[in-house]
Amino acid sequence: MSLFSKENGEIFKGPLNLNNPIAVQVLGICSALAVTSQLKPAIVMGLSVTVITAFSNVIISLIRKTIPNRIRIIVQLVVVAALVTIVSNILKAYVYDVSVQLSVYVGLIITNCILMGRLEAFAMQNGPWESFLDGVGNGLGYAIILVIVGFVRELLGFGSIFGIQLIPDSWYMENGGLYINNGMMTMPAMALILLACVIWVHRAINKEV
Amino acid sequence: MAKLNTNSNAYTIIYASVLVIIVAFLLAFVASALKPTQDANVALDKKKQILASLNLRELADVEGTYAEVIKEELPDGTMKAVVAGEEKLVVPMKGAGLWGGLWGYISVNKDGNTVFGSYYNHESETAGLGARIAEQWFQDSFQGKVIYDEAGKAILGVYKKGKAPAGLSADSYVDAVTGATLTSNGVNDMIQKCFTANKAAIDAFANK
Numbered sequence: 001m002s003l004f005s006k007e008n009g010e011i012f013k014g015p016l017n018l019n020n021p022i023a024v025q026v027l028g029i030c031s032a033l034a035v036t037s038q039l040k041p042a043i044v045m046g047l048s049v050t051v052i053t054a055f056s057n058v059i060i061s062l063i064r065k066t067i068p069n070r071i072r073i074i075v076q077l078v079v080v081a082a083l084v085t086i087v088s089n090i091l092k093a094y095v096y097d098v099s100v101q102l103s104v105y106v107g108l109i110i111t112n113c114i115l116m117g118r119l120e121a122f123a124m125q126n127g128p129w130e131s132f133l134d135g136v137g138n139g140l141g142y143a144i145i146l147v148i149v150g151f152v153r154e155l156l157g158f159g160s161i162f163g164i165q166l167i168p169d170s171w172y173m174e175n176g177g178l179y180i181n182n183g184m185m186t187m188p189a190m191a192l193i194l195l196a197c198v199i200w201v202h203r204a205i206n207k208e209v
Numbered sequence: 210m211a212k213l214n215t216n217s218n219a220y221t222i223i224y225a226s227v228l229v230i231i232v233a234f235l236l237a238f239v240a241s242a243l244k245p246t247q248d249a250n251v252a253l254d255k256k257k258q259i260l261a262s263l264n265l266r267e268l269a270d271v272e273g274t275y276a277e278v279i280k281e282e283l284p285d286g287t288m289k290a291v292v293a294g295e296e297k298l299v300v301p302m303k304g305a306g307l308w309g310g311l312w313g314y315i316s317v318n319k320d321g322n323t324v325f326g327s328y329y330n331h332e333s334e335t336a337g338l339g340a341r342i343a344e345q346w347f348q349d350s351f352q353g354k355v356i357y358d359e360a361g362k363a364i365l366g367v368y369k370k371g372k373a374p375a376g377l378s379a380d381s382y383v384d385a386v387t388g389a390t391l392t393s394n395g396v397n398d399m400i401q402k403c404f405t406a407n408k409a410a411i412d413a414f415a416n417k
Contacts, residue, residue, distance in 0.1 A: 089243050090239075096250040
């Protein structure tokens with residue numbers, strides 16, 4: 001089977017749309033709520049999860065035939081935890097600024113349901129290359145939703161994108177305008193409502209989901 | 210060769226032990242190999258933070274500027290600095306936010322009663338909310354604020370719009386971060402505790 005066969009393309013594209021980990025499987029929404037009040041942490045978190053899902057999928061897939069069935073979840077957890085710790089150490093040593101910005105969220109990747117879900121559901125049954133594609137696909141599927149929610153929340157909650165002010169100052173109430181930032185958008189609860197809207201739109205477009 | 214029974218007790222225990230030992234060695238190796246680089250980053254970052262509280266940000270040569278600006282580190286932790294020919298006192302602070310620790314530095318003018326600049330950071334406040342105390346707009350809003358009232362009580366604070374105590378002059382508080390009331394309260398408590406505790410050091414610096 002060639003590396004970029006149709007089947008492999010489906011493995012990669014599925015989680016981006018019809019089998020999206022957040023919008024369809026509703027996994028990993030805890031972190032989707034916590035890091036999406038602004039766009040930048042949402043993107044960095046999405047990329048970190050993509051990298052870690054991809055590599056933990058590959059490692060578990062490589063050793064899948066040797067793992068004793070009764071302790072497979074523990075083995076998966078050890079691999080993920082080791083990977084997250086190594087990534088976090090490398091970030092601290094070589095891109096200190098980024099690691100400071102991500103702070104606890106890198107550690108929290110260990111508990112992301114998407115990771116454990118993909119290891120258990122996919123990497124335990126499939127080869128390393130397919131598992132790698134599956135990991136990248138699911139990580140990016142997660143990142144897309146985070147970016148959508150982060151975009152809306154930052155725009156309506158702070159009037160900015162990437163910290164750059166988009167709503168003109170003169171529109172604001174305190175400067176005599178009629179506009180006011182929606183403080184609700186900065187609260188985690190609003191992420192849940194936005195997420196529900198994303199799922200609603202997604203299902204309205206894709207009737208088969 | 211007979212196929213290994215991966216479900217036997219002996220195999221499970223040996224597998225788990227070997228895996229854990231490999232991972233432990235790997236992590237220990239990575240941690241100790243990267244430790245010196247990380248420590249250097251932490252030390253450099255601390256200097257950056259202290260300089261940021263003196264309104265010296267985005268520097269090309271942190272080490273050089275630090276050596277030039279910071280003149281003396283006093284035993285109580287405060288630092289004497291000279292910026293543009295004027296003496297400043299940098300006061301370190303520690304406090305508690307919503308999820309974890311907060312820390313920061315405030316530099317005080319020679320009059321011993323107004324803020325020259327400030328810097329705050331946090332261990333684990335929520336990104337986009339409490340974490341915004343680490344952004345420059347919030348830190349810059351402290352510039353020129355009055356720290357003590359006439360009786361010498363530390364009054365500089367962080368309050369929500371319209372929630373400042375009655376009678377407190379606008380010169381003595383800054384607006385809290387939207388959506389981060391508990392983190393802002395943490396900054397408020399940290400500042401007041403620190404300026405109460407360091408009153409003697411600041412008075413000595415101002416020759417009061």
